[in-house]
Amino acid sequence: MLELALARRQALKALAHAIKPIVWIGGAGLSEGVIHELDQGLKSHELIKIKVSGDEREARNILLGEICERLGAAPIQHIGKILVIYRPKPEKISSPDTTPLRNEKKSRRTRQGLPGGIPN
Numbered sequence: 673m674l675e676l677a678l679a680r681r682q683a684l685k686a687l688a689h690a691i692k693p694i695v696w697i698g699g700a701g702l703s704e705g706v707i708h709e710l711d712q713g714l715k716s717h718e719l720i721k722i723k724v725s726g727d728e729r730e731a732r733n734i735l736l737g738e739i740c741e742r743l744g745a746a747p748i749q750h751i752g753k754i755l756v757i758y759r760p761k762p763e764k765i766s767s768p769d770t771t772p773l774r775n776e777k778k779s780r781r782t783r784q785g786l787p788g789g790i791p792n
Contacts, residue, residue, distance in 0.1 A: 673746065694713045718759060719758045724754075736750055
């Protein structure tokens with residue numbers, strides 16, 4: 673489970689206020705399909721809201737912990753039946769650019785392969 677500093681969590685809570693739940697967890701609980709949808713939501717949005725239908729607060733706390741553990745996310749907020757979780761997007765690994773720079777000059781080589789060549 674991802675751990676965040678208090679200031680970061682507070683900032684994410686403020687951002688989460690305006691978003692709507694993207695996943696509803698019903699009576700069937702946490703299935704593989706729900707986990708997949710949560711993972712897809714985190715990949716595209718980083719910060720998501722989840723609505724849970726259960727009435728037991730303790731059951732929702734356990735559900736929040738299980739979701740965060742399985743997805744490597746951080747719990748941000750739990751208010752009523754709404755859960756907010758966050759997982760940063762993985763940084764893109766860029767491959768080195770193999771194209772030459774525009775200002776880079778190519779060395780001139782002669783038939784002998786030496787710079788400047790051998791005078792005739």
